[in-house]
Amino acid sequence: xxxxxxxxxxxxxxxxxxxxxxxxxxxxxxxxxxxxxxxxxxxxxxxxxxxxxxxxxxxxxxxxxxxxxxxxxxxxxxxxxxxxxxxxxxxxxxxxxxxxxxxxxxxxxxxxxxxxxxxxxxxxxxxxxxx
Amino acid sequence: xxxxxxxxxxxxxxxxxxxxxxxxxxxxxxxxxxxxxxxxxxxxxxxxxxxxxxxxxxxxxxxxxxxxxxxxxxxxxxxxxxxxxxxxxxxxxxxxxxxxxxxxxxxxxxxxxxxxxxxxxxxxxxxxxxxxxxxxxxxxxxxxxxxxxxxxxxxxxxxxxxxxxxxxxxxxxxxxxxxxxxxxxxxxxxxxxxxxx
Numbered sequence: 001x002x003x004x005x006x007x008x009x010x011x012x013x014x015x016x017x018x019x020x021x022x023x024x025x026x027x028x029x030x031x032x033x034x035x036x037x038x039x040x041x042x043x044x045x046x047x048x049x050x051x052x053x054x055x056x057x058x059x060x061x062x063x064x065x066x067x068x069x070x071x072x073x074x075x076x077x078x079x080x081x082x083x084x085x086x087x088x089x090x091x092x093x094x095x096x097x098x099x100x101x102x103x104x105x106x107x108x109x110x111x112x113x114x115x116x117x118x119x120x121x122x123x124x125x126x127x128x129x130x131x
Numbered sequence: 132x133x134x135x136x137x138x139x140x141x142x143x144x145x146x147x148x149x150x151x152x153x154x155x156x157x158x159x160x161x162x163x164x165x166x167x168x169x170x171x172x173x174x175x176x177x178x179x180x181x182x183x184x185x186x187x188x189x190x191x192x193x194x195x196x197x198x199x200x201x202x203x204x205x206x207x208x209x210x211x212x213x214x215x216x217x218x219x220x221x222x223x224x225x226x227x228x229x230x231x232x233x234x235x236x237x238x239x240x241x242x243x244x245x246x247x248x249x250x251x252x253x254x255x256x257x258x259x260x261x262x263x264x265x266x267x268x269x270x271x272x273x274x275x276x277x278x279x280x281x282x283x284x285x286x287x288x289x290x291x292x293x294x295x296x297x298x299x300x301x302x303x304x305x306x307x308x309x310x311x312x313x314x315x316x317x318x319x320x321x322x323x324x325x326x327x328x
Binding site: 006009010011012013014017018021022024025028029031032101102103114 | 244248272287291295299
């Protein structure tokens with residue numbers, strides 16, 4: 001009985017408020033699960049975009065950074081770094097980037113790979129630059 | 132106006148000042164202790180110092196809430212050496228957001244909301260404000276918002292814990308004669324108001 005004693009310290013309004021907040025939290029988790037697959041991959045180096053490719057086309061890309069060449073593999077809608085000249089290989093261990101907003105970064109080689117757009121977009125053409 | 136009336140008014144003001152100073156001191160202590168505690172996850176903090184801000188709100192009103200929490204953030208950061216660092220900005224942004232939500236909730240539902248309700252609103256405001264500042268100042272990347280659901284869940288739990296602690300503190304404070312003149316606003320009295328209305 002003592003474990004539920006704290007509920008007595010809630011006013012009736014507090015109880016309603018807690019239910020509303022709990023529902024909001026649950027909804028925010030649902031939104032997180034429903035995130036969409038990305039449409040394209042954007043590679044930037046020193047805040048400049050150096051490479052853009054659609055995610056639905058499988059390919060292997062060689063990206064040049066200050067340390068050398070980082071190899072990026074795009075396969076079945078996901079991108080990952082397969083080889084990199086950096087010391088710690090954090091970028092390889094970051095695994096796959098698939099969803100909008102996902103990010104792969106190789107800090108020593110100054111490469112940031114982000115996933116943008118939405119695969120459900122009619123026109124996945126790259127027609128604007130977002131900061 | 133008799134001189135004794137003036138005296139008692141003055142006494143109340145002095146009491147208010149003394150208790151607010153005490154609340155700020157306790158909040159700074161809790162703030163510091165919490166930073167020293169080992170933390171399994173970065174950024175997740177219960178925000179124990181908010182117990183004192185809630186106590187100030189429910190005993191002396193909205194202005195007291197702002198005095199206690201902003202002073203606590205400034206003094207706490209000064210003690211920990213993080214004043215004006217990015218972490219301090221996160222703290223301040225979170226604090227301002229939390230206070231705004233708590234003031235709003237307290238004002239809108241003054242006769243119905245209890246410390247736990249206000250505390251949960253504050254905790255939600257705090258994480259939202261922190262993420263907003265983090266997004267604006269530290270990491271300008273939209274994927275930071277993917278942390279929000281986890282933060283909100285944590286805020287709900289920590290808000291309940293803090294609110295509960297504040298309610299216990301208020302209940303025992305009101306037993307003290309120094310608080311006799313104040314309007315009693317603990318959960319028990321709110322329930323009574325609610326049933327009567």
